[in-house]
Amino acid sequence: MSRFFTPALAALEPYTPGEQPAVPDLVKLNANENPYPPAPGVAAAVAGTIAGLRLYSDLTEARLTAAIARRCGVPADWVLCGNGSDENLLLAIRAFCDADTPLAFADITYSFYPVLCNLLGVPARVVPLRGDFTLDETAYYGLGGTIVIANPNAPTGLLAPPAAIERIAQQNPGSVVIVDEAYVDFAGPGASCLPLVQKYENLMVVRTFSKSRSLAGARLGYCVAQPALVADMNRVKFSYSPYNVNSMSEAAGAAAMEDEAYFQKTVAAVCQTRADTAAGLRARGFTVLDSATNFLFATHPRRPAAALLEGLRRRRVLVRRFTAPRIQNWLRITIGTPAQMQRFFAALDEALGEEDGN
């Protein structure tokens, strides 16, 4: 750290992303990336943008916004694209929180929320999940401030019914309620709060291309809300990074969004592998939460998660563990291809045997 860094920022604790090591033959199940490649049309779509790269990207991301709006069944001015969900979350917190308007979120949830609060000088209001990691919706009634709820939640993988989120929006008419649906495409029909956006002017749905659309490296996300909220977000965006979505990512995202069949096929494959992996973990004695996502959250009654993570790592299988006290004995395991999960289980069985002293 230099002596020029401002004291407020010097005190920041930045987010720790899942590591991205360049090790050959690695089974990477630590960042909830999709194991399947992007839709087949993405390559040509990106190639088609190269000649135009001398120009700035489209300020309104018209093609991408149209593709998203069509699929979500809303007009284009209900959609805002961003450089990953992470940027949209930043824009939303910047727009709807300040020193007097805290951001409320669960104690166990996406750990980027508190980081953004610190960066932006917004007080965090932590609302504990119940003992079984489910959402305690009544704890949010009349809370005020701004609220963000990851649904399905990370790293637990649990889905709260949209009706619970609806009641939270009803009970906080003066607050913006942000629903972070990074994983909702893996949650089955009826899981999304998108239909509620029509009914509630204070509800915003935030989504990403990083997980279900296999485009984590493109850095692409979007939010859907009534036009007034989108306009607020746009005012912030145009005050800091007007050309935030680059032309290549925009083309990639539009091509991915337009290929519904490929999307359905890869999501179904991940969900099938998730069921098989959960069964395999339970057969080995793990407690596994019911996942509505592309990862599983699991703990073993006798084997410390930290030792298992190291045992897997030595066998070039990466999973993730968090150090918050309530979950430090849990592993978050991203769903890979069936072949990757075979390697995961082979490594896991060796690690479990090693723990036994065999």
Ligand SMILES: *Cc1c(COP(=O)(O)O)cnc(C)c1O
């Ligand atoms: C992965 C994730 C995001 C971030 O998505 P990007 O679009 O890659 O920035 C946001 N929220 C949650 C809960 C996530 O797990």
